[in-house]
Amino acid sequence: MKDPQSPGDTPREEFRKQLHELADWVADFRENIESLRVAPCEKPGAIRAQLPAQGPEEGESFEKILGDVDRLIVPGMVHWSHPMFLGYFGWTATAPGILGEIISVPLNVNAMTWRTCPAATELETVVIDWLRQWLGLPDEFGGVVYDTASVGIMHALAVAREEAAPSTRKFGLINRDLPRFRIYTSDEAHSAAEKAAITLGIGEENVQRVETDADFRIDVNALRETIARDVRHNFKPLAVIATVGTTSSASVDPVPEIAKICRERKMWLHIDGAYGGAFAMVPEYKWASKGWDMADSIVINPHKTLFVPLDFSVLYVRDAERLRRVFTLVPEVLRGDTVEGEKNYMDYGIQLGRRFRALKAWVIWRSLGREGIVARLREQIRLANLVAGWIKSDDRFELAAPVSMGVICFRFVGPVAGIVDAGPGSPTPATTDNIDKLNSQIVEQINASGRAYLTQTKLRGQTVMRIGLGNVLTTEDHLRKAWEIIRETAVAL
Ligand code: PLP
Numbered sequence: 001m002k003d004p005q006s007p008g009d010t011p012r013e014e015f016r017k018q019l020h021e022l023a024d025w026v027a028d029f030r031e032n033i034e035s036l037r038v039a040p041c042e043k044p045g046a047i048r049a050q051l052p053a054q055g056p057e058e059g060e061s062f063e064k065i066l067g068d069v070d071r072l073i074v075p076g077m078v079h080w081s082h083p084m085f086l087g088y089f090g091w092t093a094t095a096p097g098i099l100g101e102i103i104s105v106p107l108n109v110n111a112m113t114w115r116t117c118p119a120a121t122e123l124e125t126v127v128i129d130w131l132r133q134w135l136g137l138p139d140e141f142g143g144v145v146y147d148t149a150s151v152g153i154m155h156a157l158a159v160a161r162e163e164a165a166p167s168t169r170k171f172g173l174i175n176r177d178l179p180r181f182r183i184y185t186s187d188e189a190h191s192a193a194e195k196a197a198i199t200l201g202i203g204e205e206n207v208q209r210v211e212t213d214a215d216f217r218i219d220v221n222a223l224r225e226t227i228a229r230d231v232r233h234n235f236k237p238l239a240v241i242a243t244v245g246t247t248s249s250a251s252v253d254p255v256p257e258i259a260k261i262c263r264e265r266k267m268w269l270h271i272d273g274a275y276g277g278a279f280a281m282v283p284e285y286k287w288a289s290k291g292w293d294m295a296d297s298i299v300i301n302p303h304k305t306l307f308v309p310l311d312f313s314v315l316y317v318r319d320a321e322r323l324r325r326v327f328t329l330v331p332e333v334l335r336g337d338t339v340e341g342e343k344n345y346m347d348y349g350i351q352l353g354r355r356f357r358a359l360k361a362w363v364i365w366r367s368l369g370r371e372g373i374v375a376r377l378r379e380q381i382r383l384a385n386l387v388a389g390w391i392k393s394d395d396r397f398e399l400a401a402p403v404s405m406g407v408i409c410f411r412f413v414g415p416v417a418g419i420v421d422a423g424p425g426s427p428t429p430a431t432t433d434n435i436d437k438l439n440s441q442i443v444e445q446i447n448a449s450g451r452a453y454l455t456q457t458k459l460r461g462q463t464v465m466r467i468g469l470g471n472v473l474t475t476e477d478h479l480r481k482a483w484e485i486i487r488e489t490a491v492a493l
Helices: 014-033 061-078 095-107 118-135 149-164 192-200 220-232 255-265 276-281 283-289 321-327 358-392 433-450 477-493
Strands: 141-146 181-187 209-211 235-243 268-273 295-301 313-318 397-399 405-412 420-423 427-429 453-457 464-466
Touching: 014 061, 014 095, 095 358, 095 433, 118 358, 141 149, 141 209, 141 268, 141 321, 141 453, 149 181, 149 192, 149 235, 149 268, 149 295, 149 313, 149 321, 149 453, 181 192, 181 220, 192 209, 209 358, 220 235, 220 255, 235 255, 255 268, 255 358, 268 276, 276 283, 276 358, 283 397, 321 453, 358 397, 358 405, 405 433, 420 453, 433 453, 433 477
Parallel strands: 181 209, 181 235, 235 268, 268 295
Antiparallel strands: 141 313, 295 313, 397 405, 405 464, 420 427, 453 464
């Protein structure tokens, strides 16, 4: 019975009705997603202009709010789950993923300590360990779930810094005679390395970008030389970040050789497998996990590659106690809820309050099983190679990088190799600049059309188009359509 004095919550029957309506809304959205534009055609500020600048004085009905979602929000979105969304790493909210996320919402627990939610804590430990086994990581690796890989890298490097400069957690960086740390990563690695260096007081200039070879993998000789030069100049080499699946081309650094250097120099080895690490589950890609057993930390983003809805990123540390030592801190108010010997995930990072992220991973991974996951990753690899075949057989286009995992980088080079047609009767010799511009325009025009969505990036200073697969709704037919759109747009431009 509702207490007439208490403002309380929505009446039970009304809530049940709304939930049923919402269930239909979710199913309709999924069913009709292909009828939506992939990206909006709105100008900046257009959505905000339709929303009141002040919050409502009185409550509004759910019906009205959901109506505004349809009218204002859905058309103003880039639909990352649209099968023609081929940008970045094209993830999907799969049906089981959506269900898993929905279940966690009414539970609304705070998984900061074991006692504040035993099931959330223990399930987190279980799903982290399932993934560890699927990846073939030794059991000395323990993990923690964060929101993103950038946060994972920052925590890993904080441990590296503490081990290289003990008591930094206690005394900080000011007025201490600390070494000048250097972190090394390739010129294709993610900018999360610099973000971590900024946060940890190491400084972004102290992230040294090392050149890559013809296949966009870190040049190990150049890495050796850069480290040796830094040592001569009194820098202290702290860590190497090796990438398994770089953001632009999904290239894989030679981890075993890098691990050897890290051992010799007593440096921390972090593996950024945010996108590509999970492909180690596919037997044909097992090689990508060579040398991981010598790493100190590894980050994997199941929200990129393993079908878990955003956000869900796992940081593994060889002996997770190293991570705990740096971040454990029990305020008085939590002492009663901190059971000695039980895992308290608040001790493994700067975050105190923590969502029950493990639940959605548990639901999706149980629904697909290891075999289902591998089958879907394999299909992405097959589709990526199929698209690469189409590109190779059209001499107006060229592949800009070896096809790796679900990523294809390619470039339009002109109707006849070396010539760009600048208009009727006026072919102009192709210059790097005008080919760059053209490739950029093709992507811009396709994205503005709302029919498909690609990413543009730079490889060796040249602008290239990029398709990132990952959406389970994207089929061969969608890619044929996308290839047609790309060719049409290129010719029209
Ligand atoms: N590392 C790699 C290789 C990435 O591609 C990305 C993002 O695309 C990141 C790290 C950062 O991931 P997050 O957005 O989870 O911080």
